[in-house]
Amino acid sequence: MGMSQTREIGAEKETYTVRPMVESDLTGVARILVSSGICEDEDDLSRRVGLLLLEGNRLCFVAVADPGGPVLGVLLAIFNGFHVFLSHLAVHAEHRGLGVAQRLHEELLVHAVRLGAKGVIADSRLTTTGFFYRLGYRVPGVVFLVNRLEGTDGMSRTAHLP
Ligand SMILES: CC(C)(COP(=O)(O)OP(=O)(O)OC[C@H]1O[C@@H](n2cnc3c(N)ncnc32)[C@H](O)[C@@H]1OP(=O)(O)O)[C@@H](O)C(=O)NCCC(=O)NCCS
Secondary structure, three states: OOEEEEEEEOOEEEEEEEEEOOHHHHHHHHHHHHHOOOOOOHHHHHHHHHHHHHOOOOOEEEEEEOOOOOEEEEEEEEEOOOEEEEEEEEEOHHHOOOOHHHHHHHHHHHHHHHHOOOEEEEOOOHHHHHHHHHOOOOOOOOOOOOOOOOOOOOHHHHOOOO
């Protein structure tokens, strides 16, 4: 299961644990992802991540304050048999710069290696490419394209194709 990390702030000591996400984490997870500006709707987010957990996803992790405290950080990823896709990573604003995201990422790498993944693809923002670069990510010689489906029924996006 999870491993505790200790960080020190002045004379104080705080610990947190990184572990696989469970259903009871969903409210805290949604709160952090929305407050970080990555997502907009907490209810929609809880539903989507809840489905991931129901499907047996083992690549969603949280960092929680000890003992049994609130969620401090979140990482969501999936595996498609080739690569692991890291789609969401966020740490509560008051707990940034302390290595929490790096620790969540380390946990992902351990699982990705166990799964035999060829690599990890990260969905970064321009403001966080430095962070991912620091963790070893590099821009590949390919461009990823996105066909946004929100507000469509899917069919209308391809209706013009032969
Ligand atoms: C990006 C984010 C997850 C980093 O979390 P964090 O816990 O503060 O990061 P860490 O403390 O583990 O940082 C690890 C290293 O990366 C560096 N780093 C952190 N954020 C960085 C950034 N935006 N740009 C460049 N380097 C960064 C740290 O200085 C640290 O380097 P060091 O080990 O040499 O000191 C956090 O700032 C966040 O939640 N941002 C909002 C959400 C977001 O944009 N997520 C990414 C896209 S999905």
